[in-house]
Amino acid sequence: MRIRILAQTVLAALVGMSASAQTIKVDPKVSTYKQVSGISGNLNSIGSDTLNNLMAYWVEGFNKKYPNVKIQVEGKGSTTAPPALIESTSQLGPMSREMKSEESDKFEKKFGYKPTKVAVAIDTLAVFVNKSNPIKSLSMQQVDAIFSKGRKGGYANDIKTWGDLGLTGEFASRTISIYGRNSASGTYGYFKEHALFKGDYKDSVKEQPGSSSVVQSVGSDRFAIGYSGIGYATSEVRAVPISDQNKNGGAAFETTYENALSGKYPISRYLYIYINKDPKKPIDPLTREFLKFALSREGQEIVVKDGFLPLTAKMEAEQVAILN
Numbered sequence: 001m002r003i004r005i006l007a008q009t010v011l012a013a014l015v016g017m018s019a020s021a022q023t024i025k026v027d028p029k030v031s032t033y034k035q036v037s038g039i040s041g042n043l044n045s046i047g048s049d050t051l052n053n054l055m056a057y058w059v060e061g062f063n064k065k066y067p068n069v070k071i072q073v074e075g076k077g078s079t080t081a082p083p084a085l086i087e088s089t090s091q092l093g094p095m096s097r098e099m100k101s102e103e104s105d106k107f108e109k110k111f112g113y114k115p116t117k118v119a120v121a122i123d124t125l126a127v128f129v130n131k132s133n134p135i136k137s138l139s140m141q142q143v144d145a146i147f148s149k150g151r152k153g154g155y156a157n158d159i160k161t162w163g164d165l166g167l168t169g170e171f172a173s174r175t176i177s178i179y180g181r182n183s184a185s186g187t188y189g190y191f192k193e194h195a196l197f198k199g200d201y202k203d204s205v206k207e208q209p210g211s212s213s214v215v216q217s218v219g220s221d222r223f224a225i226g227y228s229g230i231g232y233a234t235s236e237v238r239a240v241p242i243s244d245q246n247k248n249g250g251a252a253f254e255t256t257y258e259n260a261l262s263g264k265y266p267i268s269r270y271l272y273i274y275i276n277k278d279p280k281k282p283i284d285p286l287t288r289e290f291l292k293f294a295l296s297r298e299g300q301e302i303v304v305k306d307g308f309l310p311l312t313a314k315m316e317a318e319q320v321a322i323l324n
Contacts, residue, residue: 026301027312027316039069039286040066042070043092045093046081047090049078054231054303058290071290074090097269111276111278120273120303121309123230123268125190126233127240129218130238131235135165136252146159148202149200160175161173177206177224177225179206179208182207191227212232215236219234232307241254242265253265261312300316
C-alpha cells in the first residue's frame with residue numbers, strides 16, 4: 001500500500017526540512033505511552049530484515065519499562081513471517097510488504113480468521129548509488145530498465161552502462177553493477193511489484209542477504225546501484241531522487257518525509273507487524289502493550305532514530321484502534 005495524500009496544513013505542522021537534509025519531529029499529538037501493571041512473559045518476532053534493527057530498538061526501550069519480559073527477534077525476510085505466525089512459533093510478524101493473498105489464505109484456513117495487520121512506520125524505499133556518482137535523478141521507467149529483464153514500465157531501451165543514462169567521463173563506459181535483496185525479502189517483492197511493474201529481475205542482479213549488505217556493497221563500488229529501506233542509508237551512498245513520468249509532471253522527488261506523506265515520492269510504503277488476533281477474544285496483553293509502545297510517541301521517536309519515518313497522530317490512532 002502506498003502512502004495516501006494528506007492535507008498540506010498537516011504537512012506544514014509536521015515537517016521541517018531542507019533540500020539536503022530533513023529534521024523530522026514526531027507529531028506532538030501522537031499518544032504518550034502509559035505503563036501498565038502485570039505485563040510479563042515471552043514473545044518471539046520472526047520476519048522482516050528491514051525491520052530488524054527497529055524491532056531491536058523497540059525491544060530495548062520496552063524492556064526498560066518491563067524488565068521481566070523477554071523478546072527474541074529474528075529477521076531473515078518478510079517471507080518468513082506468515083509461516084511462523086501460522087505455526088505459532090512467533091507472536092509478532094514484521095513485514096516490509098503486505099501479506100500475499102495465498103499467505104493470508106493459509107493463515108485463515110488454520111485459524112478461521114485473517115491475520116491482523118498493524119502499520120508501525122513509514123519507509124521510502126530508496127534507490128542508492130555510490131556517493132561519488134553524479135547522476136541527478138532517475139525515473140521509475142529508468143529504474144525498471146536498469147533492474148528488470150522485460151521493461152514493463154515502457155522504457156524504450158535496456159540500460160546497461162552509466163553512459164546509457166547520460167553520464168560522461170569515467171562513468172560513460174562503465175557497466176552498472178546492480179545489487180538487490182533475495183527472494184525471501186519483502187523489499188524484494190515490493191520493489192518487484194512497484195519499481196519493476198511486476199516484471200522479473202535481471203540475472204545480473206547480485207542478491208544480498210540483508211538491507212545493510214546492499215548498502216555496504218553500493219558504498220564500496222563506485223559504479224553500483226541498489227535498493228533498500230531509507231533507514232539503512234550511510235555516508236557512503238546517496239539516495240537518488242525518483243520521478244514518475246505519469247505523475248507530477250515527471251518531476252523527481254527526494255526521499256523526504258513530506259514527499260512520502262504526500263505520495264510524491266513514488267516508492268513509499270508502510271512497514272507492518274502482523275499478529276494472530278482472534279476477533280472473538282481480547283488480544284494477548286503482552287503483544288498489545290508492545291505494539292502500543294511501538295506506536296506511541298516514544299516508539300515513533302525510535303523510528304526516527306533508526307532512520308525511518310514516523311506515523312502521524314491520525315495514523316497512530318487508526319492503528320491503536322485495531323488493538324482494541
